Amino acid sequence: MVDADDEDSKCQERPQVPEWEDDPANPYNWSNVKKAYNFLAPAAIAFVISLGVSTYTPASTDIRDRFGVSPTLAILPFTLYVLGLAFGPMLAAPISETVGRRPVYFLTLPISIPFMAGAGFAQNFHTLLICRFFAGFFGSPTMAVSAGTAQDLYPMHVKPTQPDYRATVCAVFVLFPFLGSALGPVLGGITVREKGWRWTQWEAAGLTGAAILFATFMSETYARALVAKRAKKHNLATAPKLPPAQALKLLVTVVLLRPIMMLIREPIVSLLTLYTGVINGIVYSFFAAFPLIFTRTYDFDVAQAGLPFLSLAVGATFGAVTVILCDKTMFQPKRRRSTTYLTPEDRLYAALIGTFGPPIGLFWFAWTARDDIHWIVPILAAIPIVWGNVCVFTCVILYFSDTYDALTAASALAGNGMVRYTMGGVFPLFTVQLYERLGTDKATSMWAGVMVVLLPIPWLFWIWGGRVRGWSRYVGSGI
Numbered sequence: 358m359v360d361a362d363d364e365d366s367k368c369q370e371r372p373q374v375p376e377w378e379d380d381p382a383n384p385y386n387w388s389n390v391k392k393a394y395n396f397l398a399p400a401a402i403a404f405v406i407s408l409g410v411s412t413y414t415p416a417s418t419d420i421r422d423r424f425g426v427s428p429t430l431a432i433l434p435f436t437l438y439v440l441g442l443a444f445g446p447m448l449a450a451p452i453s454e455t456v457g458r459r460p461v462y463f464l465t466l467p468i469s470i471p472f473m474a475g476a477g478f479a480q481n482f483h484t485l486l487i488c489r490f491f492a493g494f495f496g497s498p499t500m501a502v503s504a505g506t507a508q509d510l511y512p513m514h515v516k517p518t519q520p521d522y523r524a525t526v527c528a529v530f531v532l533f534p535f536l537g538s539a540l541g542p543v544l545g546g547i548t549v550r551e552k553g554w555r556w557t558q559w560e561a562a563g564l565t566g567a568a569i570l571f572a573t574f575m576s577e578t579y580a581r582a583l584v585a586k587r588a589k590k591h592n593l594a595t596a597p598k599l600p601p602a603q604a605l606k607l608l609v610t611v612v613l614l615r616p617i618m619m620l621i622r623e624p625i626v627s628l629l630t631l632y633t634g635v636i637n638g639i640v641y642s643f644f645a646a647f648p649l650i651f652t653r654t655y656d657f658d659v660a661q662a663g664l665p666f667l668s669l670a671v672g673a674t675f676g677a678v679t680v681i682l683c684d685k686t687m688f689q690p691k692r693r694r695s696t697t698y699l700t701p702e703d704r705l706y707a708a709l710i711g712t713f714g715p716p717i718g719l720f721w722f723a724w725t726a727r728d729d730i731h732w733i734v735p736i737l738a739a740i741p742i743v744w745g746n747v748c749v750f751t752c753v754i755l756y757f758s759d760t761y762d763a764l765t766a767a768s769a770l771a772g773n774g775m776v777r778y779t780m781g782g783v784f785p786l787f788t789v790q791l792y793e794r795l796g797t798d799k800a801t802s803m804w805a806g807v808m809v810v811l812l813p814i815p816w817l818f819w820i821w822g823g824r825v826r827g828w829s830r831y832v833g834s835g836i
Contacts, residue, residue: 384576401572411538413558417434433786436783436785441496442493445501446774448498449498462569466568470566474562510526523758527751527755539667542647542666546663549659616768622830623829626757629818634779636742638783640669640781641780645789647666648662649789651665668737676746705752705756707751708748713741716808723805
């Protein structure tokens with residue numbers, strides 16, 4: 358029987374090419390300009406794929422009337438796109454592990470564009486559902502791999518005497534998908550009013566094509582692919598490849614089974630994924646709730662109903678800034694003073710602060726979204742909700758990366774992504790019924806109560822994380 362952990366170590370062995378760490382071809386040694394471009398291109402792709410999620414939101418009413426479906430079914434194309442984002446990354450791992458990161462962008466993303474455009478041409482509801490799912494499914498591998506690209510450019514583990522940019526890079530990278538999701542309804546609302554719902558899908562397809570063009574000059578960043586190419590060029594020995602049967606078993610273990618097993622067995626993964634999954638579901642429920650609330654309570658039209666989502670963009674930006682400031686003022690000074698490596702729990706500063714944002718914002722929204730209070734008040738309430746979401750999620754990425762080795766961290770993040778996007782896709786399906794039955798105040802207060810219950814989770818790991826890591830069979834040596 359093949360031990361997955363033994364196979365992981367084989368997969369992580371690099372070909373025996375001398376002086377690779379100091380080689381100019383190593384992405385760690387690229388110029389800042391080249392690094393910036395190879396970072397911004399995947400971030401732009403993540404932006405447009407996320408925009409494709411929410412640009413549909415203002416179109417749901419027209420689609421309900423056009424195809425004669427219920428309000429719940431009209432949300433289903435939104436849900437299926439998000440579910441495509443949840444399960445599409447299964448394509449990313451085998452391609453990136455075999456041929457590198459760059460082919461993933463240019464093999465899967467172009468397939469997504471015809472499905473986006475096809476959603477706009479759909480003449481029946483079933484066609485729309487199918488096109489939306491596969492648009493998300495084939496767009497999502499690029500989002501999964503883009504996180505790996507960022508790690509390729511900036512080392513995961515550095516010595517105390519070396520600069521550590523990972524928190525900044527991670528915060529900025531997390532920001533782009535949030536901005537895409539927040540700006541989608543703004544663009545979509547204007548488009549629906551001026552052009553009709555079909556143009557929301559065609560615009561998403563066009564912007565995705567523009568992102569591909571922007572990424573045309575991206576370089577390969579995956580070290581194993583680069584070193585293997587270099588070794589082949591110089592006829593040097595490379596790390597032995599696994600037999601096909603063992604490679605397939607490793608793929609199934611790392612890509613499919615391990616994320617699920619870590620969600621079940623690892624308290625670090627399961628509890629933090631529960632927190633980020635629920636808050637992500639609540640934020641995605643806004644894409645169904647906001648148009649309902651602001652059109653009925655404040656008489657916004659379809660274009661105006663997209664404007665409240667700008668508060669999500671503001672909250673996400675504040676969240677990224679908070680993570681960077683906590684890193685610069687708390688983590689990095691401690692790191693410079695330390696004579697040894699820090700613990701992964703030192704990455705949680707921004708998460709601890711951010712846990713207070715969602716319940717405060719949700720209670721604020723619950724009791725101010727009414728016609729005798731100006732509409733700007735509930736709109737501003739969304740800022741702390743998304744601010745806290747970004748703070749916690751960014752720290753979770755860093756915490757997983759510092760707790761586990763590269764492949765195990767990838768499995769943990771894959772499981773987290775599956776849960777987050779599944780909840781993000783499912784929550785909107787019952788949001789309209791929830792708000793119509795309970796009202797804005799009680800429905801949103803219920804979500805606030807849920808976040809109060811979940812608030813201690815990051816704090817538990819701040820206090821007892823070292824002990825919990827000691828119980829794990831997946832944890833490596835830390836950072």
